[in-house]
Amino acid sequence: MGRVESACATLSAIRENSPLVHNMTNIVVANTTANALLAIGASPAMVDGPEEAPELASVAGALVVNVGTVTPAQAEAMKLATAAAHKAGRPWVLDPVAVGALTFRTKLAAELLENKPSVIRGNASEIMALAGQGAGGKGVDSTDSSETALAGAKELAKQTGAVVVVSGPIDFITDGTRTAEVANGDKMMPYVTGLGCTATALTGATLAVCDDPFDAAVDAMVFLGVTGEIAAKGSAGPASLQLDIINGLYQLNGDILNATARVEMHEAVA
Amino acid sequence: MGRVESACATLSAIRENSPLVHNMTNIVVANTTANALLAIGASPAMVDGPEEAPELASVAGALVVNVGTVTPAQAEAMKLATAAAHKAGRPWVLDPVAVGALTFRTKLAAELLENKPSVIRGNASEIMALAGQGAGGKGVDSTDSSETALAGAKELAKQTGAVVVVSGPIDFITDGTRTAEVANGDKMMPYVTGLGCTATALTGATLAVCDDPFDAAVDAMVFLGVTGEIAAKGSAGPASLQLDIINGLYQLNGDILNATARVEMHEAVA
Amino acid sequence: MGRVESACATLSAIRENSPLVHNMTNIVVANTTANALLAIGASPAMVDGPEEAPELASVAGALVVNVGTVTPAQAEAMKLATAAAHKAGRPWVLDPVAVGALTFRTKLAAELLENKPSVIRGNASEIMALAGQGAGGKGVDSTDSSETALAGAKELAKQTGAVVVVSGPIDFITDGTRTAEVANGDKMMPYVTGLGCTATALTGATLAVCDDPFDAAVDAMVFLGVTGEIAAKGSAGPASLQLDIINGLYQLNGDILNATARVEMHEAVA
Numbered sequence: 001m002g003r004v005e006s007a008c009a010t011l012s013a014i015r016e017n018s019p020l021v022h023n024m025t026n027i028v029v030a031n032t033t034a035n036a037l038l039a040i041g042a043s044p045a046m047v048d049g050p051e052e053a054p055e056l057a058s059v060a061g062a063l064v065v066n067v068g069t070v071t072p073a074q075a076e077a078m079k080l081a082t083a084a085a086h087k088a089g090r091p092w093v094l095d096p097v098a099v100g101a102l103t104f105r106t107k108l109a110a111e112l113l114e115n116k117p118s119v120i121r122g123n124a125s126e127i128m129a130l131a132g133q134g135a136g137g138k139g140v141d142s143t144d145s146s147e148t149a150l151a152g153a154k155e156l157a158k159q160t161g162a163v164v165v166v167s168g169p170i171d172f173i174t175d176g177t178r179t180a181e182v183a184n185g186d187k188m189m190p191y192v193t194g195l196g197c198t199a200t201a202l203t204g205a206t207l208a209v210c211d212d213p214f215d216a217a218v219d220a221m222v223f224l225g226v227t228g229e230i231a232a233k234g235s236a237g238p239a240s241l242q243l244d245i246i247n248g249l250y251q252l253n254g255d256i257l258n259a260t261a262r263v264e265m266h267e268a269v270a
Numbered sequence: 271m272g273r274v275e276s277a278c279a280t281l282s283a284i285r286e287n288s289p290l291v292h293n294m295t296n297i298v299v300a301n302t303t304a305n306a307l308l309a310i311g312a313s314p315a316m317v318d319g320p321e322e323a324p325e326l327a328s329v330a331g332a333l334v335v336n337v338g339t340v341t342p343a344q345a346e347a348m349k350l351a352t353a354a355a356h357k358a359g360r361p362w363v364l365d366p367v368a369v370g371a372l373t374f375r376t377k378l379a380a381e382l383l384e385n386k387p388s389v390i391r392g393n394a395s396e397i398m399a400l401a402g403q404g405a406g407g408k409g410v411d412s413t414d415s416s417e418t419a420l421a422g423a424k425e426l427a428k429q430t431g432a433v434v435v436v437s438g439p440i441d442f443i444t445d446g447t448r449t450a451e452v453a454n455g456d457k458m459m460p461y462v463t464g465l466g467c468t469a470t471a472l473t474g475a476t477l478a479v480c481d482d483p484f485d486a487a488v489d490a491m492v493f494l495g496v497t498g499e500i501a502a503k504g505s506a507g508p509a510s511l512q513l514d515i516i517n518g519l520y521q522l523n524g525d526i527l528n529a530t531a532r533v534e535m536h537e538a539v540a
Numbered sequence: 541m542g543r544v545e546s547a548c549a550t551l552s553a554i555r556e557n558s559p560l561v562h563n564m565t566n567i568v569v570a571n572t573t574a575n576a577l578l579a580i581g582a583s584p585a586m587v588d589g590p591e592e593a594p595e596l597a598s599v600a601g602a603l604v605v606n607v608g609t610v611t612p613a614q615a616e617a618m619k620l621a622t623a624a625a626h627k628a629g630r631p632w633v634l635d636p637v638a639v640g641a642l643t644f645r646t647k648l649a650a651e652l653l654e655n656k657p658s659v660i661r662g663n664a665s666e667i668m669a670l671a672g673q674g675a676g677g678k679g680v681d682s683t684d685s686s687e688t689a690l691a692g693a694k695e696l697a698k699q700t701g702a703v704v705v706v707s708g709p710i711d712f713i714t715d716g717t718r719t720a721e722v723a724n725g726d727k728m729m730p731y732v733t734g735l736g737c738t739a740t741a742l743t744g745a746t747l748a749v750c751d752d753p754f755d756a757a758v759d760a761m762v763f764l765g766v767t768g769e770i771a772a773k774g775s776a777g778p779a780s781l782q783l784d785i786i787n788g789l790y791q792l793n794g795d796i797l798n799a800t801a802r803v804e805m806h807e808a809v810a
Contacts, residue, residue, distance in 0.1 A: 020408050020409045022409070026570075026586070027297045027567045027570040027571075027586065028570045028571050028574050028586050029571065030296075030297040030298045030339070031297075031298050031299065031301060031302065031463060031464070031571060032571065034298050034463035034464070035462065035463050035508060035509065035512070038460075038461045038462070038463055038508065039461060039507065039508055039509075043408060043409055043410075043411050044409070044410075044463070045368065045409030045410045046296070046297065046298050046338070046339050047339065047368070047372065047409075048339065048341070049339075049340055049341045049342060049374060050341075050342070051342070051373070051374035052340075052372045052373070052374045052375065055372055055373060055374075056371075056372060056409070060409070068586070069570070069586050069587065069588065069589075070589055070592075071588070071589045071590075071613065072589060072590070072591070072613075073341065073342075073343075073613075098585065098587070101596075102587065102592045102595060102596060103591070103592070103595060104589060104591040104592045104595075105592065138560050138583060139560045139562070139583055139584070139585030139587075139596070139600070140583075140584075140585045141560075141583050190578075191578045191579060191790060192575065192578070193571060193574035193575050193578055193584070194571070194574070236787045236791075237579065237786060237787025237788070237789075237790040237791060238575060238578065238579055238786060238787065238790055239575065239579075239782070239783040239784070239785075239786035239787050240783065240787055242509070242575070243509040243510065243513065243783065244506075244509070245509075246507060246508060246509035247506045247507025247508065247509050247510055248507070249507075250461060250507040250508055251506075251507060290678050290679045290681075292679070297567045300566075300567040300568045300609070301567075301568050301569065301571060301572065301733060301734070304568050304733035304734070305732065305733050305778060305779065305782070308730075308731045308732070308733055308778065309731060309777065309778055309779075313678060313679055313680075313681050314679070314680075314733070315638065315679030315680045316566070316567065316568050316608070316609050317609065317638070317642065317679075318609065318611070319609075319610055319611045319612060319644060320611075320612070321612070321643070321644035322610075322642045322643070322644045322645065325642060325643060325644075326641075326642060326679070330679070343611065343612075343613075512779070513779040513780065513783065514779070515779075516777060516778060516779035517776045517777025517778065517779050517780055518777070519777075520731060520777040520778055521776075521777060
C-alpha cells in the first residue's frame, strides 16, 4: 500500500470507529483541537484533573499531552495519566510546546518521556531541546529550521523509541531509521495559533486506529498539511484559514488526499 | 400563551434586561458560550475562583455549572457557588458533562444536586447516569438514545425537583409531569464541540428571566435548535456552523421562531 | 510625526521585530488574543504557571496581565511575574476585568499596581473602581460611561505613573497630562466577548516596540478601533465580526490607518 493509500485507509478507520481521544491540553487550543478531532471523525474528551485523567487515559483510544499552558497541578496529572496509558498499553503523543525555552516544562518533558510516548511532535527548537541540542526557541516559536533539527530528531527517536515529528514548511517524521517528508501546507499557517497543537491532536486520532506509530504520525501531518494548503488558497487571513481548516477536515476524503498529498519516504541503509 | 409565543416573550425579556449570567465552565467552550450569551442578549461572566464564585453566584441572574474540564479546585468552588446560589434563591443549571463515564465528576454531580439546581441538561448517557441507570457514555459522547433516557429523566426530575433536559436529535424536557419535545436541530451539530454546553449556557439566560424553570429549559432548547437548524442549511462544515449559530442567535427574532420552532407538549394524566 | 504616522511606524516595528508578548490571561480569550497578536505580527506565548511566568516575564518584550478568570494560583503567579518584569525593566499592561465587581480581584489589582504597570486598560467601571471611585460594574460589563471615568483615569495615572485607557464608544487614553481620544469602532463590538482583552493584548505588542507607553496605548486602541470599524461594515453578526477583526489585523497597513483612524490629542495646560 502506498503512503497516500495508507492515509486514506487511516481516515476511513477514524470515521468508522470514532475513537475516543483523550486530550490534556492548553487553554489556547482546547476548542480548536476538539473541533479538529470532531471534524476528522474522532470523539475528543478534554480531561486533565488528577483524579480523572489516569482513569480516562487507561481506556481511551489514545492520549494527547500538550504542555502549552501547563501548571503544577496539570503537570502532576500528566505524569499520572501517561503512566496509566503506558501501563494499559495505550498509545500517547507528546507536544513539548516551548520546551527548551522554559525550565519547568523542560524538566517535565524529560520526566514524561519515561512513560514512553509513541510519538513526539514539536517544532525544530523544541525537538532539538528534547534531544539535548540547541538553545531553545523564542517562547512557543522556533528559532531553528526543521532541516537543522532532523539529526537531533533521529537521535531522539533512537533514545526514546518514539516516532519524532519536526513540524515546519516541510514536516519530517522519523523513527530513527525510516524518515518521511510531508511537503504540504502554506506559509500563512504559522499565523494561526496552535496549528502545531492541532497536528498533535490529529496524531491522537491516527494513533488510535494505526498499528504503526510511524504511519500514524505521517498520516496526521498529511491530513493537516493537505487541509491547510487547500484552505489557504484565497484565504482573507488567518481567522478564515482556521475556519476553513476545520471545515476541510470534515470534508477530507480519499480523492482530495490523492490529488494533493506530497509525501516522500527515505529508508536508511542498515 | 402558546409555547412559541412564550419563547418569543423570553427572548424579548433577555434583550431588555440583559441578565448577568455567571458561568463556571470548561476551557473548551468558555469562549463560544460567552459569545452565545452575548449574541442572545445576556451579560455573561466567567468566574470560577473559590473566593469569587460564591460572591458572584449570589447576585447573578443565574448560574451555569459545567463540569467539562473540572479540577479539584474548581469542584470546591462549584460546591460553594451552588450553595450560595441556592441560599440566595438564584436559579442555577447543571451540565453533567461525562458524568457516568468518570468517577470523580459523577460523585461531584451527586453532591451538587444537594444544592437544588433548577435545571439539569445533559445527553442521554449523562442523564441516565445521574438517574442511577445506564453504563455511562464514551467520554463526553452519549452511547444511549434520548428516548431511552426519558424514563430516567422523569425519575430524576421527581427525585431532585429539577427540570431535566435530555439533548439529542429530539430534545426532551421534563419536570416529571409535563414533558416537551423540541424537534429542531441538524445532524451536523454534534460535529461542533460544546453545543450541548451552549444549550446549557442559554438556559442560564432564560432562567434569569422566566418564572418557571420548565419554560426556561424549553425556550433555551428552542433557541439553539432553531438557530442550529437554520445555520446548518448549506453550511460548508462544522466551523461555519459554529460561526453561523452565534450570528443566528444575534439575529434571532419572533418571526424566525414562529416560522421554524417545532415544539410539542405532553401533560401526564394525574 | 503625526499620531497616525506614529501608529504606522509602530505597526511596521511589530512586523519587523515580531516581539515576544507574554500573556497571563483568561480561558475565554486565550485563543482569540493569541490569534490577534499573531495577526498583527507579534509572537504570543500564553504562560501562567508560577514556576514559569516569572522566567518568561523577565525576557519577553512585554507582559500582558488579565484577571478575567483569575484563580488563587494564577494570582500568585501574576504577582511573581509582574515583580520579575518590573525588576527586569520590561513593560507590562494590566487588564482589570471585573475589578470593582468582585472583591478578590479588586484586592489583587491593588497589589499588582505596586509592580508599576506601564499601561492599565479597562472599561469605565473598572477604571473608576481602581481609582477608588464608582460602585463597580455588572460582572464584566461597565455600568458607567467613559466620559464619566475620565477624571478618575487621570487621577489613577497620576497615582500610579501608568498610562490609563478607558475603553468605550470613544476610547480615552491619558497619562494624567496628555489625553488622546480614539473615535473608531462599532456598536456591534461589545457583542463579541473579550475585544477589550484583545485591545490589552495588542498593547503588549505595541509596548514591546514603543519607547513611550502613551504612544503604545494610543496605537493599540487605533489598531483595534480601525479594524473593528471596517470589519463591522456589513457583518452578519458578532461571530463574523470576530473573524473579520483577526483577518483585518493581518491585513492592516498604513493606507488603511491613514484612511480610517480618528484620533484627537489634548494637552493639559501645565
